Each structure stands twice: as structure tokens, then as C-alpha cells.
Amino acid sequence: MAGMHWPPRHVMSNSIGEALARFSSARHADQLRDEGVQRAVLDSAREEVAGLGDLLDTAAAAVRSAHAVIIENFPVDDIALAVAASALGRADAGYNGPRPDTLVHDVVDSAVRPYRDPDPLHTDSPMLRRPHAYLALLCVRPSPNGDGETVLVRAADVADELAGQDRLRPLCDPCYPFAVPHDPGAQRPVVITNPILTSAEGSTTVRYCPVRVTAGVQLAGHRLDAQHLDALRAFEHTLQRPELTTSFLLRAGDLLLFDNQRLLHGRTDVRPAGASRHLKRIKLRASRSPGAEA
Structure with a gap:
């Protein structure tokens, strides 16, 4: 289970941050859509x-071993973010927000919705054949209230709990x-089927979004059988167990890199003044x- 010092943290020195910001100022985000570039x-x-290389190598190793890492004192800059993120893989401009082809998506809590309910635990891109491998979040x-905390849960911890309840195997069924x-102009919505959890060679991956699964059940025109529905409810209940969750506040300049297939993430509520x-x-x-992991 996640410990007190998870995710690990590393601090970017002022000299590295300033040099990276100067490096980034000579480039534009649109130039970074191609993997080769x-x-x-x-x-x-x-x-x-x-x-910079040593710091990024250390961070990438931490993501692949601990599934998450935070780099503090990171420049608040799109290019610098893309450079650091690409140490893990290919930054993808698809399915990253309401606007198509968005390499860097700005997640802003709008005053139009002055009270933001908690964002439930989920993984991103669950409807894709191969969900994104990693996510980078730069604060x-x-x-100002100290709310809107990031919440992480490790899929392996959830699987361990469910294995003891005899609910793991049904969740691995596709x-x-x-x-x-x-x-909106399409004739009919599309529903795909997948497992929630997958365990292989000692590694557990997860694919889950409560909104997508609830809508999928409704659109599929059928109900899950009792065994699989019971396993799903047990999975959702286990996600709420406080001993499995790690919550922390991302501060300005904190860069969180994490494995989107081995961790679920969410956010606590944001009150009006935190818009x-x-x-x-x-x-x-x-x-x-x-040599890179899939």
C-alpha cells in the first residue's frame, strides 16, 4: 500500500529551472506534435x-517503479512541461480536452461552476483501445483554500483487497x-467492453471511469449479471477505503507524473473561493x- 512518502518528490534547482525556461522560450508548442521532434x-x-537529464531519468525511473513522482519548483511553461513529459513517452494531442489536437490542456476551475463536487477516482481515456500510458499534471x-486535493489509489492495492473477497476474477472479464x-450528429452511440482490472506477470492495470461505465450499462441495453455487478459494486466500494488513498495538495510549480494504467486519480471538492x-x-x-515499458 502507499506509504507516507509516496509519491516520491524531487526538487528542480533554480539553476535548472531557469535554464529550462530559457530553452523553452525559443520554441512553440505546435512544433512538438510530432514524436520525432x-x-x-x-x-x-x-x-x-x-x-536536467539526470533529474528526468530519476523521475522516469520513479514512475516506472513507484508509478508516480512529483518534481517541485518546475517552470510553469507549456514547452518545459512537454519536454519533461516526453522523457516518459510520446506526448499525444488527441483526447486531451474539449478542443481537438490539444497538446497541453489547461484545466481551470471556472467561476461559472462556483462549487465543484469531488472528481471521482478514474483513469483517463478508458474508451480507447489502448488508454494513454502516463499523465503529466503541472500546477x-x-x-487558495487548500481544497481541490489530488487523490491517488494504486490498482494493485485494490486488487489485493478484492482478491481476499473473491471479487477479483469477475473484474478481469472483458x-x-x-x-x-x-x-451529436451520429446515428447511435458506441459502447465498447473491457475488463476493469487486468493482472498479469505480477502487474495490475486498471481501466475505469464511473461516468463511462454507468452510461455504457444504460446504452448497452442489458444489465451485467449478478456476479459481475456485485464485483463492480465491491470495486467501487473499495475505492472509497481511506487506507488505500493518498491525498495531497499540488502547489504552484509541482509537476506530477504518473502511470494512468496502474493508478486511479481524482480530486476532492473545490469550494467557491477556489475557482x-x-x-x-x-x-x-x-x-x-x-527498452521502454509499454
């Missing part, structure tokens, strides 16, 4: 910014329906470079 820019940043401005967002909370998000495909 991303790799070339990352290589250039490693060469030009002393100490531009936290809620029968759970996920509704795929569709164009200025602002994060930047990048979604990443697994790197195709030799």
Missing part, C-alpha cells in the same frame, strides 16, 4: 540544460461496457524507444 527537442534540452495555481463520446485553481495536463503514449 519531441525526441529531438528532449535530446537538445538534455545537452543544453546541465543537470499553475492551487486553490464484459464491462464503456460509453464512447460521440458526435481560480489551474493545472496543465499532457497525456502520453508509451515510448517506442528501445
